[in-house]
Amino acid sequence: MVFNLQTQVGATVRPYGNFDAAKDADDLATAIEVKGVDELTIINILTKRSNDQRQDIAFAYERKTKKKLDEKLKVALKGDLADVILGLLKTPAKYDAYELYQAMKGLGTTESTLTEILCSRTNEELHRITKTYKEGNNVIDYEQIDRDAKDLHDAMTTKKEKDFPRWISILTERSTPHLEKVFTRYRTYSPMEITETIKKSANGDLSDGLMDLVQCIQSKHKYFADKLIEAMKGKGTKEKLLTRIMVSRCEVDLFQIRREFKKKHGKSLHSAIADETKGDYQRALLSLCGGDDA
Incomplete structure (x- = not known):
């Protein structure tokens, strides 16, 4: 095999x-x-x-x-x-x-453009959004990086209405390595980090969606570690969020996410799951977790 x-x-x-x-x-x-x-x-x-x-x-x-x-x-x-x-x-x-459908079916008619874009994507397009550079396709296009950085800046500053669709287009149609360089280049056009621009310019679901996209691009492992912390902090556990991450990442990069979780949270993911869940649900999650980094 x-x-x-x-x-x-x-x-x-x-x-x-x-x-x-x-x-x-x-x-x-x-x-x-x-x-x-x-x-x-x-x-x-x-x-x-x-x-x-x-x-x-x-x-x-x-x-x-x-x-x-x-x-x-x-x-x-x-x-x-x-x-x-x-x-x-x-x-x-x-x-x-299935998870996208469950997330979208309860939304109202005034939800963000980001939601509409994600709902309209085909499977092929969604895979294209997240795929990494293939061998032989990792040429760095500095001119495109500069254009994208300027477009992100101009979309928020040069028009009366902010051009969020342009942001969504760039963030969902470029590779992760390309966007990492775009975010660095963005600072030559703006006094703010890209995350600060989002906080200042967007609200509600759109702000949350753009922040999720940017943070996931900047560091997928830190992003999911933060989401796991969010799922288990405060009163009550967000079981749906916890389940979704554990199921979807256990065959991909949960080991690296575990390390980021320990670094940010001060305790292991294994220990957090043991503290915040119980019974057969706990046993299933701990098995997917794969070990204790205590």
């Missing part, structure tokens, strides 16, 4: 050795049908397999039982644990699409 090394470097969930989809499917069938449901077996299998392996398990389960694994688990499990397990069973693209 050939693993994607780029994905594996920061992953806390990796392909399982000696993988047997048929056996896992059998074990899950037993765990689902047993009286009271064997949540621990379900957690131990699905949080310790890669997404590709989970898709194979779902296929083997349906072939064996003539029923869909996600539908059976939706009935068998409840609450936050169900959200984690059902999220793990979706492919990354389907999980992102």
